[in-house]
Amino acid sequence: MIKETFISISCLILLLSGCVETETIEDIQIIESIGYDSADDKKYELTLATVMFSPSEGGIIKSETISDANFTGYGAAWNAQRETPKPTAAGKMMVALFGKDLAENGVDEILDGLKRHTTIGRRVDFCVIEGEAKELLEGEYPLGQTVSRYLKDLLEHHKKGNLPSTNFHEFMYKYYSKGQDPFMPLIQKQEDKIKLKGLALFKDDQYVDSIPADKLLIFKMLYEDINIGTYQASLENPDGYAAIEAVESSVDYKIKNGNTRPEIYISVNIKANINEVVSSIKLENASDEKNLENSLEKDLTENGLQMIKHFQEEGIDPLGIGDRVRSKTRGWKSTKWQELYTHASVDLNVKVDILETGISE
Incomplete structure (x- = not known):
């Protein structure tokens, strides 16, 4: 230009x-x-x-x-x-x-x-x-x-x-x-x-x-609260896929040592309906439902952390982590934060609560 x-x-x-x-x-x-x-x-x-x-x-x-x-x-x-x-x-x-x-x-x-x-x-x-x-x-x-x-x-x-x-x-x-x-x-x-x-x-x-586009829900759950959203998750134990509809999601950031060795703790709570499952999971009892929740939590957590790590490696902060640290850290300076951001420790905890599993025979 x-x-x-x-x-x-x-x-x-x-x-x-x-x-x-x-x-x-x-x-x-x-x-x-x-x-x-x-x-x-x-x-x-x-x-x-x-x-x-x-x-x-x-x-x-x-x-x-x-x-x-x-x-x-x-x-x-x-x-x-x-x-x-x-x-x-x-x-x-x-x-x-x-x-x-x-x-x-x-x-x-x-x-x-x-x-x-x-x-x-x-x-x-x-x-x-x-x-x-x-x-x-x-x-x-x-x-x-x-x-x-x-x-x-x-x-x-x-x-x-x-x-x-x-x-x-x-x-x-x-x-x-x-x-x-x-x-x-x-x-x-x-x-x-x-x-x-x-x-x-x-x-x-x-x-x-x-x-x-298929990773937008991951970004949105880390960025802001969600009223509705869709996602296809990869399952483990047993292998397969699950299509979910998130009907409510909230995200919370806690910050420690913002000016020295930043520790970022992110908690996400998602309530979701199950639209489809392609897996040997039959969802016939509470144990099956709990196993599915665990698999969804694992997928969302791993993809979320992978996304944040990529942002840190590229030196970009679309999630506004720096702004969140600034709001909770006395004496925060942007020039110092640029040095700290790429090495900041990030912990993500995703909790999934299945509300509906649909009707199956």
Whole structure:
């Protein structure tokens, strides 16, 4: 990213939102999503997904994308808007997308521009896409929805399950925090569908790692309390698999020696229903149920510790362990914590309580 991007993004938003108050809804194109991709010759490509409304005709009459690549956001927006029959307004944005290549190079200047403008709501969702934002925004999707509404609904649906809470406001809070690193949903376009691939993990402003979708419940149980979520666990003694639905989960952190030799004790309590078991376990009595609980606890604990260890090795802290230590440690300093974090001792205890095992013959 070039240095001028900071100025260009500020100019871009001013350009997009200027004089909107004097226009009626049928006289403007409303920007629902914005996408950023890397382009050749140190340019970057800006793509806007817009809609036009006609209240007299009962709703949307047209949706379209406009895009342009240029050295500055102002130039890209100016050229793109030469194709539009009406002025654009940025007050109804739902999603901001970052192409993978651009996210890996850093998004600091773009974020700095976005956060300065009150026309951009703090509940806008951020996403990294495996591929290009432009290709996704230009796609056609089922259910008669605009791409922005389809994507927004997809994200809201998964936030009620395995996807941890995240949006513009929460990303920026973590970004500026000294004791945690931010993250965004990671998505992928597959023909006429958009699929949640996992979680994109950032170090400062750069996308550096990811968590696959099948491990999201592990991350979420370590990060925050859960109301509902699903997971497929590997079983031992006997071998097999179990599909579970977590209906309630709470997590608690206890900290010792935060400024010297940190010891992190994490307790997770999960109440779950069993949806399916592929194993010789028959769940015919209390002993079978207890054995299954033990196997689930072993799987969740091992995967949780493996995930935390990986974060420590990579020097990233998406769980906000540093922020949790800071809140419970007098005289905590971020520079010292960076030295201590990778060697901090972590103990995880997962307790599973099976509520329902379903009906079997």
